[in-house]
Amino acid sequence: MAITRDTAARRPRHPPITNTAPETARGPGRDGEGGEKVRIALMLLGLSLSLAEGVAYAADAAATGSWVGPFTVIAAGIGMALAAGLCGLGQARAIAAALEGMARQPGAAARIQTAMIIGLALIESLAIYTLVIAIILLFANPFK
Numbered sequence: 001m002a003i004t005r006d007t008a009a010r011r012p013r014h015p016p017i018t019n020t021a022p023e024t025a026r027g028p029g030r031d032g033e034g035g036e037k038v039r040i041a042l043m044l045l046g047l048s049l050s051l052a053e054g055v056a057y058a059a060d061a062a063a064t065g066s067w068v069g070p071f072t073v074i075a076a077g078i079g080m081a082l083a084a085g086l087c088g089l090g091q092a093r094a095i096a097a098a099l100e101g102m103a104r105q106p107g108a109a110a111r112i113q114t115a116m117i118i119g120l121a122l123i124e125s126l127a128i129y130t131l132v133i134a135i136i137l138l139f140a141n142p143f144k
Contacts, residue, residue: 083130
């Protein structure tokens with residue numbers, strides 16, 4: 001079938017695809033967002049391997065337990081910081097989703113609010129459990 005003027009006029013015209021991104025922008029396949037995540041993962045892997053090396057060399061000191069004390073303070077601090085930060089992010093996402101649901105369906109606001117409060121309590125319990133473990137590490141110190 002030959003293309004005539006009538007069929008060409010009926011076909012929708014699409015604008016040409018052009019690359020409007022700046023020259024420095026990179027896609028996730030090269031070194032953009034995906035590369036950034038890989039870089040962070042490799043740095044965390046290297047950090048954990050470097051810490052594991054120190055633990056391996058201190059294996060003979062484990063019988064006395066003298067090197068464990070400072071690490072329990074660091075572990076308690078890092079654990080509580082991670083738990084508090086991630087619980088805050090989780091609670092923010094839960095509240096945002098609940099408010100969006102209430103805005104879309106005002107009739108179900110009471111049920112959504114009840115589910116949100118129960119969810120927030122469960123999220124907060126993670127931070128409380130981490131606080132209990134941090135207090136045990138700091139004051140009861142089961143490693144002594």
